[in-house]
Amino acid sequence: RVRVRGLSIYRPIIYGNTAVVLSPEERAALPSAQADHTHRWTVAVRSAASAPGSNTVGGADDISYFIKRVTFKLHETYPNPTRVVDKPPFEVTETGWGEFEIQIRINFVAEAGEKQYLLYHHLKLHPWTAVGSGEPEIPPPDVAAKSGPVHSWQYDEVVFNDPFQSFLNILMAH
Numbered sequence: 001r002v003r004v005r006g007l008s009i010y011r012p013i014i015y016g017n018t019a020v021v022l023s024p025e026e027r028a029a030l031p032s033a034q035a036d037h038t039h040r041w042t043v044a045v046r047s048a049a050s051a052p053g054s055n056t057v058g059g060a061d062d063i064s065y066f067i068k069r070v071t072f073k074l075h076e077t078y079p080n081p082t083r084v085v086d087k088p089p090f091e092v093t094e095t096g097w098g099e100f101e102i103q104i105r106i107n108f109v110a111e112a113g114e115k116q117y118l119l120y121h122h123l124k125l126h127p128w129t130a131v132g133s134g135e136p137e138i139p140p141p142d143v144a145a146k147s148g149p150v151h152s153w154q155y156d157e158v159v160f161n162d163p164f165q166s167f168l169n170i171l172m173a174h
């Protein structure tokens, strides 16, 4: 296994979430254990080449050639909070009522010989709005529903230093 010393190569990703307010009909259809849920959200890791909210699989936006697995660690109020996703789209969709920190663990393909990469994302459900110079507040549900989906995305670059030649070949082929 030969490393290409002195070389750094990166791949751009985005991670984050979208969220929508559940309609009264959707809320009525929830199982009783989830009767207090107000939103549906999706947390995801995607290629930065794909638009937030899209979930293209297998095309130019596919990141599975270098990412083997993404593990999303949800709040402990969720059943089986550790969600392992082994193929794209690397995402989890859930319903809920509250915002919380999600730990996102990225494992790379074996050829990379790289350690895991940890990210943290604060799940955003509400279109927080500051009135005047006051603290941001959660708008009432009817106002929030009218303002449309909430998006919270971060851009990041995964950097590989001194990559293995075989892994570099994989990266360059995409």
Ligand code: SLL
Binding pocket: 033, 034, 075, 077, 078, 079, 095, 096, 097, 098, 099, 100
């Ligand atoms: C808060 N510290 O109090 C946060 C915790 C927890 C969110 C938010 C539902 C889980 C379920 C859910 O949305 N948990 O019922 O499965 O705002």
